[in-house]
Amino acid sequence: MAQVKLDAVRKVYPNGYQAVVPTSFQIEDGEFVVLVGPSGCGKSTLLRMIAGLEDITEGTLSIGGHAVNDVDPADRDIAMVFQNYALYPHMTVRKNIGYGLKNRKVPAAEIEAKVQEAAKMLNLTEYLDRKPSQLSGGQRQRVAMGRAVVRDPKLFLFDEPLSNLDAKLRNQMRIEIKALQRRLGVTSVYVTHDQVEAMTMADRIIVLNEGKIEQIGTPSEIYHNPASTFVASFMGAPPMNLIRAQIEDGQVKINGGTELMAVPAGWDSGEITLGVRPEDAVLDHSGAVPFEISIVEELGAHRLLHGEMAGQPFTVHVSKEVDIQPGQTRLTLNPSTLSLFDAESGKTL
């Protein structure tokens, strides 16, 4: 088991493109950290640098207290699960799982025992003699997992491992991977663009955008206290409502009208961006804020009301018990649930 530490790690490609600006963070022993962000945000590059598949332009990467910048991928004691599984097509499942052990001079009997154990854990025992082409997507995914766990490495790296699975299988594998990581207690770094995976699996989430870290925090911190409008809109489905508002006379107002909340003394007046989670807006006929519903989206367990508030698009999440038709209504916004962002930089105030 090991701690992973990045100290001002930077990646610049030979064509001059800076994929990752100098980035520092630390992953604790046994922690499950998810790197999340839109495509091209540098999350895979970061992971590949940790794996050793990509050179580190500047900075220091340490695994378990040792700088590993110039250590071969095979010598970093890591295991990686790839998006397309990257199984060896010409080898049986047994050989796929055992290949890494064989090259580390583990005795054949021990390899067989470990492969059997991993196969049992992943329900692959009856498929050990098959080739990857004879397996379903979920089974291939399990073989890729088996290849990782059998080595008992210091660190697991996952590169969007569930992207190629259908939605149902993805939910199931999500839970299996998380449970497996808990059981083995191996430090893990998991890359995804899916915010649901990030929220459900992570001990801590690192949100990346354009090669920079936007925020590091627990899923709950990220969700409830987003550090920027980017994080606020990226995490959560539907995303946080972001609307233009003003600070005037120590009060947050929408369109110079309704007073929503008081701000601490000494804050400058001016334009801000107000963030409201769809489930934090409460339908209330006597509420302070008018809301015009144009579409009711039926989702079974709950409903999403899409409409306009003060001329800006706004979504409200209500439970299935609330029966409502499109039209004019009012909302109450609880001051403690509101997020305020700088209108220019998007950073939280």
Next chain:
Amino acid sequence: MKRAGFTTRWLPILLLLPQLLIIFVFFYWPAGHALHSSFFLQDPFGFGSTFVGLDNYRDLAGNKEYMRIARFTLLFTLLVTFFSLAFALLLAVKADNVLRGAKTYRTLLMWVYAIAPPVAGFIGLIMFDQSWGPLTRFLQSIGWDFTLGVNFRDTATAMVIVSVWKQVPVNFIFFLSGLQSIPRSVREAAMIDNRSAAGRFWDVTFPLLAPTGFFLLITNITYSLFETFGTIDVLVKGEPGNNPMTLVYKVYVDGFRGNDLGGSSAQSVVLMVLVLALTIFQFRLVERRIHYT
């Protein structure tokens, strides 16, 4: 799978006709002709022919020189196929690792592909020229008195070298595209599983290249047997004498120099059977065994 049908019976036949016609004119007809004349003894001046049954074939089986040439052809084919494939694979693996200027490098390596076999033979003739050929001089400088067209071994060596040189680019192109079709992540997974680059090559890359490799094995055997004709013809300057030759060249020498059309036809029928066997081997054994996806 859904089968699309033709509404009339004549349209498909009409569409196939041009291709069938070409195959007929350039293969079935001459092949039939060769088979027919292999049962006859032709008058050298073309005045007539006598039916001799299987005599031409019996002559071949008992002919020491024919057997000697067959053995040489076997050796020649083995050497040319092995070295063409080995050099091409080495170059492809190296070229695959090149990032900067990769395109220029690859184009330069493929260039020889555009050269016709007789031209390749002619270049070989220049390189191995007895008085001023640069390769001859080089070999002389290391103590090998190389005499193309005089010494059997030297001529055979030149034939192999030129034939390999001519074939490497074709194999290179196929190997390179084969290498590039191996998913990057599979090779990266191997990098994590195996420290040794050579180990990764033999355990992962090489088996995944096997389909390409087997295809090239068959085409290279065919190349060595048949398509080296032009190269050989130029190198031995039409003076076969004691020079080495392959079975295909012998067909030409006996038929058009020796005017023994019957015997030459029998030889070409033997070669035809050989090609047939190779083709069947390729389709049956190889294509069935090596399939991954």
